[in-house]
Amino acid sequence: VSEALVHTSRGNLPESTLRREVVWEFTQNSIKHRELYWQGDEVVKESADVYLLPEGHVFNVSAGQLGG
Amino acid sequence: MANTQAICTSFKTESMNGVHAMGTTVVRAGTGADTWKAALYLATATVNASTTAYSTTNEVTGAGYTAGGVTFTWTAPSSSGTTAFTTPSASFSWTGLTAGPFDAVLTYNSTQGDKAHAVYTFGSQTITAGNFSLTMPTNDATTGLFRIA
Numbered sequence: 417v418s419e420a421l422v423h424t425s426r427g428n429l430p431e432s433t434l435r436r437e438v439v440w441e442f443t444q445n446s447i448k449h450r451e452l453y454w455q456g457d458e459v460v461k462e463s464a465d466v467y468l469l470p471e472g473h474v475f476n477v478s479a480g481q482l483g484g
Numbered sequence: 485m486a487n488t489q490a491i492c493t494s495f496k497t498e499s500m501n502g503v504h505a506m507g508t509t510v511v512r513a514g515t516g517a518d519t520w521k522a523a524l525y526l527a528t529a530t531v532n533a534s535t536t537a538y539s540t541t542n543e544v545t546g547a548g549y550t551a552g553g554v555t556f557t558w559t560a561p562s563s564s565g566t567t568a569f570t571t572p573s574a575s576f577s578w579t580g581l582t583a584g585p586f587d588a589v590l591t592y593n594s595t596q597g598d599k600a601h602a603v604y605t606f607g608s609q610t611i612t613a614g615n616f617s618l619t620m621p622t623n624d625a626t627t628g629l630f631r632i633a
Contacts, residue, residue: 424612
């Protein structure tokens with residue numbers, strides 16, 4: 417059985433030669449899921465999915481006061 | 485019964501649909517929705533409330549990214565309670581991307597001279613030979629991506 421290859425910035429590399437890291441980041445505006453593949457101390461592949469949160473994305477409008 | 489001062493909710497939804505013009509407006513080619521796009525910006529850029537239109541200045545460049553960003557459609561605007569809302573109908577995504585660091589996406593109206601709509605930030609991110617996606621929140625009055633309350 418051939419080993420799975422991972423497409424990286426250094427071409428297709430055997431998965432066993434890489435270290436996979438998953439990072440979750442939380443901010444006021446988003447939740448981020450990052451997936452990194454390391455070869456030694458170099459990131460050779462990084463993907464991310466960002467879930468946009470609704471904070472700060474609402475426009476509040478109001479009726480003015482007559483004679484104000 | 486009593487009268488209550490308010491911005492009419494129907495007006496909020498109709499504003500999203502481009503029904504009203506309180507000033508000089510534009511001649512539309514038809515009654516369909518405009519073409520909307522989403523572009524990524526480097527962390528060194530300055531896109532904010534003062535941004536009036538899409539620009540290539542400090543836009544992301546790199547493998548897997550085309551200047552101008554991706555095209556998207558809005559879910560038909562609707563309302564609940566006194567809030568009108570809409571959300572892009574699908575995630576924004578890029579594949580085979582190598583770019584960054586970037587931390588913002590600008591949504592803009594490609595049909596109307598690339599006029600800016602909104603800036604959404606998500607923290608600095610670099611992508612290396614990978615994929616990047618912006619997943620949308622649930623489209624309702626409390627979490628929709630664009631709401632007029």
